[in-house]
Amino acid sequence: MKITNAAFVRSVSDLSDLPEESFPEIVFAGRSNVGKSSLLNSLTGRKGLAKTSSTPGKTRLINYFLLNDNLYFVDIPGYGYAAVSHAEKDAWGRLLAGYVGDRAAIALVVLLLDSRHPAMKSDRDMMDFLAYHDRPYGIVLTKDDKLTQKERTHAKRATESCAMNAGFIVSYSSVSGKGKNELLDHFDRYL
Structure with a gap:
């Protein structure tokens, strides 16, 4: 896959506001602060396309980005730590479960894990959900740039x-x- 253009389309806080299912969607999921927005910016070559923050839980909406006028990248709120109320976390959970569980246009979910840490229970729960x-x-x-080669090998094996149900595992450095x-080559297999 070659990305020739990318643009922010909209943010969604309610399933009724999702765009029409006119294009396939690649969804980026993971714990809060795992690097979803940085990955999107790196993949598209657009540094400020997705807002990044060092504060966990900044992505609070489902964010749609149109690529090549025929594909959506979708950035969803991170799970795990975020300095928000339990009520807001519950609302996110319902929104994400409804979106990921029911959206026909989803071609692939890209689950991001911080290579410096083993998969946590919430990561394994997401794999089970998917x-x-x-x-x-x-x-x-x-x-990936923060690890030695030995640590990279260990992280991938772990x-x-x-x-075991993952279609691929890719080590990535947004830096x-x-x-x-x-990763872009893997995307082609699902579109």
């Missing part, structure tokens, strides 16, 4: 042991772009 809903998914191990071409 498998239950027969959602194809792949895993991106983010922040992820393989708990993510250097390592893994970008490999």
Whole structure:
């Protein structure tokens, strides 16, 4: 896949506001602060396309980005830590379960895991949720540039042991772009 253009389309806080299912959607999911927005910016070559923050939980809406005029990248709120009320977390949970569980246009879910840490229970729960809903998914191990080669190998093996339903596992660095071409090639298989 080659990305020639990318633009923010809209943010959605309610399932009734989702755009028509006219294009396939690649959804980016993961814990709060795992690097979803940085990955989107790196993949598209547009530094400020998706807003980034060092504060967990900044993405609070489902954000749609149109690529090549025929594909949506969708950035969803992170799960796990975020400095918000339980009521807001519950609302996010219902929104995301309804979206990921029912949206026919979803071609692939890209689950981001921080390569510096083993998959947490919430990550494994997300993998189970995706498998239950027969959602194809792949895993991106983010922040690859912060690891030694030995740590990279260990992180990938540990992820393989708990993510047997993943269609792919890619180590990625938003800083250097390592893994970008490999990941874009994987996307082609699902579109």
